[in-house]
Amino acid sequence: MSELPSLPVTFRPGRTRAVLLGAGAAIFVVITAVALLLETLGPGERLSFVFTAALLFGVLVLLARPKVVADENGVTVVNIASSRHLEWAEIVQVNLRTGDPWVFLNLSDGTSLPALGIQPGIARQRAVEDARALRALAEARSIGDPEQHQG
Structure with a gap:
């Protein structure tokens, strides 16, 4: 990777x-x-x-507003009419399956949050790369692997 x-x-x-x-x-x-x-x-x-x-x-x-911003503190998902900040530990899984209109974040509370900032519409390959990058960041910064992000 x-x-x-x-x-x-x-x-x-x-x-x-x-x-x-x-x-x-x-x-x-x-x-x-x-x-x-x-x-x-x-x-x-x-x-x-x-x-x-x-x-x-x-x-x-x-x-045109949607975006996903990842920083040291977590991920901010800005959709059309809403914005939500998530701590890294809240993100259980980042999904972009074939046919999905955008990325879905499975959260620790059992819900799923659409992240319209990563969508395969016009630029599918770019969306796949972005989804993989966000997935890798979420996995590296999850609470189960604190060594990855200390320091």
């Missing part, structure tokens, strides 16, 4: 994020331009066009 990534490390779906943010910016520009170029629209209608464009852009920004 290769070396563990140095901490802190951030995993995020870079290509997906670029597509979402690029599309959001393009949509905002096009709708705003249409609002300004249509001479038959009044000020309120123009404003509603721009507001709608901003709303669509905001939704795409939220969809």
Whole structure:
């Protein structure tokens, strides 16, 4: 196995994020331009066009938000509308099975937490590498192997 990534490390779906943010910016520009170029629209209608464009852009920004940040203290999972910090000992297993839309973290309390920051959508190989790296970090820093992370 290769070396563990140095901490802190951030995993995020870079290509997906670029597509979402690029599309959001393009949509905002096009709708705003249409609002300004249509001479038959009044000020309120123009404003509603721009507001709608901003709303669509905001939704795409939220969809581009997911990431997984691993540091010395644990893992912070940032999903679309929530964020949760986990201690290393809370992570029992890191899973990315064939067909999974993203990584799932099996936790010590018996629950599973989706980690949308590692998703195979556009860049499958990158997601597999990121999942392996996070799995290796979790295994090396688990409570069962304290020697690995002291010091």
